[in-house]
Amino acid sequence: MDEQLFFKKLNNLCTSKDIFYFLSSLGVMSDTMAAAALQRISEVEVDDNGLKNPALLENEVFRALCFQFEFESSRLSNTGLLNALQALVKLHIDPQSTLMTSLLSESEERLSRGQLTAENLCALGESLLELEGPSCAVLEQIVKEMQERDIERWSPREIVMVYKILQVTAREGKQYQNLLNRLNSTTLHTVPQLSPNFASVILNSLVVLRQTQAVLLVTALCKHSVKHVPYFTDHELVNVLEAFLYFGQKLQIFTEALERYVPGSILAMHPQTVSKVMHYCCKKMILSKPIFDAVAEGFISSADRLTTDQIAAYIIPFGTLNYLPPSGTSLFRKLEAVLHARLRHFQPHTLLNLLHSCVLIQRYPVNFLTKIFSPYFLQKLQAQPPGLNRVVTSQLTQLFLTVTLECPFYEGPKLLSKYQVKACPTLHSSPDVHLFKRVKTGLLYLLKKRIYFASEVSTPYFYVVDIEIKLDEEGFVLPAAQLEEVHRRIALCVDGQNRFCAHSHNLLGQEAIKQRHLQLLGYEVVQIPFFEIESLQNTRKMADYLHKKIFPCTYGLSN
DSSP: OOHHHHHHHHHTOOSHHHHHHHHHTOSOOOHHHHHHHHHHHHHHHEETTEESOGGGGGOHHHHHHHHHHHHSGGGSOHHHHHHHHHHHHHTTOOTTSHHHHHHHHHHHHHHHTTOOOHHHHHHHHHHHHHHHGGGOTHHHHHHHHHHTSOGGGOOHHHHHHHHHHHHHHTTTSGGGHHHHHHHHHHHHHHGGGOOHHHHHHHHHHHHHTTOTTOHHHHHHHHHHHHTTGGGOOHHHHHHHHHHHHHTTOOOHHHHHHHHHHHHHHTTTSOHHHHHHHHHHHHHTTOOOHHHHHHHHHHHHHHGGGSOHHHHHHHHHHHHHTTOOOTTHHHHHHHHHHHHHHHGGGSOHHHHHHHHHHHHHTTOOOGGGHHHHTSHHHHHHHHHSTTOSOHHHHHHHHHHHHHHHHHOTTOOSOOOOGGGOOSBOOOSSOSOOHHHHHHHHHHHHHHHSSGGGOEEEEEOTTBOEEEEEEEEOTTSEEEOTTOOTTOOEEEEEEEEOGGGBOTTSSOBOHHHHHHHHHHHHTTOEEEEEEHHHHTTOOSHHHHHHHHHHHHOSSOOEEOO
């Protein structure tokens, strides 16, 4: 039979039974036709769980095909040899069998004689990766051979295969950086042709190989990924999200693509993929209500099937980005039920992060704080990385401050003073320098003297106030250093963009709880958000704005 007609008929067959029937009706086949038959069998009989029907390996037609490859390996074409090897690897044929050792030996011999094309080298590399993993010494020989070839002529499949081989042989890429530079340059021109799988694999390789200098390629791949969002597998989407995070990429059109895809697919997505989507949103400070609302609904229906790490990954971003979804009541009722059932299964730091995120949005885990503040749990926290570092002790302190200020009915154990910190670490809370300077200049214009306000004031209560103004009983402004006759304290929160979710006026959880607690501690909190003052043209307008904001009725200066 003509080869093209053979391939056409073969590709229309969807079961091994049909394939064997078709093959048995033929007289003679070339080795490339026989290899194609093996490949088609592997395509229809192998899924994510492995070989569907192991009995097919005993089929007479299958055994006859294997016999041909085992005893005529030296007479096979390169294509027949390497395609057959790929198919047999996929079918999980014993690597120590005479058949496999014969094909591998012949392949490696042809490699050493320089007889393999770039496509052949990629096919051999793919088989060896599957068969022997990154420890295979022949992979390095393939890479050295590839360096001599004309990269500009490679197909997308060959490019992808080289990235995969380099990913396991070169790691950080230093050893083969010259080859990588050529490869990165060539790949840039092929980006529009890349399938979802190829784009994902290359981005993953660039992360593993730490190709931070390949800015143009990374940017092009990330933009190209936008149109593939609905078509990525779970694993591919995770690779793409990790690349966006690693390379610091942030595209509004990518977020919009996620918003169109994730809400309708949440129940079909693997929990680890949903966790990665939430991690991405959290790290990029993206409050996507369509995604968060869908994840909340997904959690309510599937929380019992999630691992403890996945539970934390689903929930923590709600606190970090200060968002309570419409289903918030059901969401936290479900979380409480899960915690009651599986509390002892949580790693100490995971549990602390989870409970801390809850209080940021005024969901108080009072039923579990007895455990958190117990000496035994604190010892476990200390014993596991990162131990009781400043961030961890700040979370503990803020939890304790929350129940003290917001849960007066709490009567459980207290957090021992040795675990409390006096000042909150400034992760996102440091004021925007330029904005801060403009506000202070406006205040100076308003109050006439610098002595009437203090900046970055440490309070006895864990928080640092951006700007503090003291008033006496009659409402006159007092010198900032004065300690007596202070009747009111005004805390100005100069909130730059770093204290809000991206492209949003929604305060981050850490800032929201700080302002809430300052009010409960007796401060009059006045928020000065960036979006209210960025359009103010001069100091006079800034002073007028501050006057209306801080002293809406009147103000006076003490003598």
